[in-house]
Amino acid sequence: KAGVTQTPRYLIKTRGQQVTLSCSPISGHRSVSWYQQTPGQGLQFLFEYFSETQRNKGNFPGRFSGRQFSNSRSEMNVSTLELGDSALYLCASSLGGRVGQPQHFGDGTRLSIL
Amino acid sequence: DAKTTQPTSMDCAEGRAANLPCNHSTISGNEYVYWYRQIHSQGPQYIIHGLKNNETNEMASLIITEDRKSSTLILPHATLRDTAVYYCIVRVPNTGNQFYFGTGTSLTVIP
Numbered sequence: 001k002a003g004v005t006q007t008p009r010y011l012i013k014t015r016g017q018q019v020t021l022s023c024s025p026i027s028g029h030r031s032v033s034w035y036q037q038t039p040g041q042g043l044q045f046l047f048e049y050f051s052e053t054q055r056n057k058g059n060f061p062g063r064f065s066g067r068q069f070s071n072s073r074s075e076m077n078v079s080t081l082e083l084g085d086s087a088l089y090l091c092a093s094s095l096g097g098r099v100g101q102p103q104h105f106g107d108g109t110r111l112s113i114l
Numbered sequence: 115d116a117k118t119t120q121p122t123s124m125d126c127a128e129g130r131a132a133n134l135p136c137n138h139s140t141i142s143g144n145e146y147v148y149w150y151r152q153i154h155s156q157g158p159q160y161i162i163h164g165l166k167n168n169e170t171n172e173m174a175s176l177i178i179t180e181d182r183k184s185s186t187l188i189l190p191h192a193t194l195r196d197t198a199v200y201y202c203i204v205r206v207p208n209t210g211n212q213f214y215f216g217t218g219t220s221l222t223v224i225p
Binding site: 004045058105 | 156159
């Protein structure tokens with residue numbers, strides 16, 4: 001069974017630009033969550049989508065947004081990029097229906113802002 | 115707002131059991147304990163999770179104390195490939211799939 005796939009693996013952007021990251025969950029998983037990982041802040045939750053609806057949201061500014069498609073694939077968008085947005089962005093999927101189910105992570109997209 | 119406390123770092127000799135402790139003294143009755151690990155430049159890897167009973171799978175064992183205020187992840191025969199940062203996570207109820215990751219324990223397996 002294929003795992004969580006994130007594309008691209010690496011991305012370089014400049015300040016002020018916008019970026020879209022993609023995540024394909026494990027087949028059959030309906031929940032997709034996004035996390036940001038930086039050396040200073042560690043792993044921080046961005047948001048979760050389930051059945052094309054945002055179900056939960058972390059404490060990030062509105063420049064960070066996402067969506068989920070009917071096939072459960074998800075995209076995350078960051079607008080007006082800042083230097084501090086340089087990070088590893090991780091996507092995780094789970095069945096999503098019951099409490100207790102583990103999330104499974106992709107290997108992330110490493111975003112560098114120049 | 116991580117609700118767990120873990121030692122910053124630990125060493126373990128190759129071939130020996132690695133016992134990684136986690137304190138979650140404020141855990142509530144319906145919160146699960148999850149363990150993940152992260153090897154540099156990769157995404158976190160799910161290891162095991164449990165609610166009340168001890169759990170075992172092909173990777174590890176999870177021992178949860180009777181009062182559920184602490185747990186221990188056991189890697190029975192540590193190898194060099196087990197060198198990683200290990201995260202103990204308590205899943206907060208009614209917050210969807212949001213996981214709070216703390217700083218974890220950096221485990222180094224020594225040859």
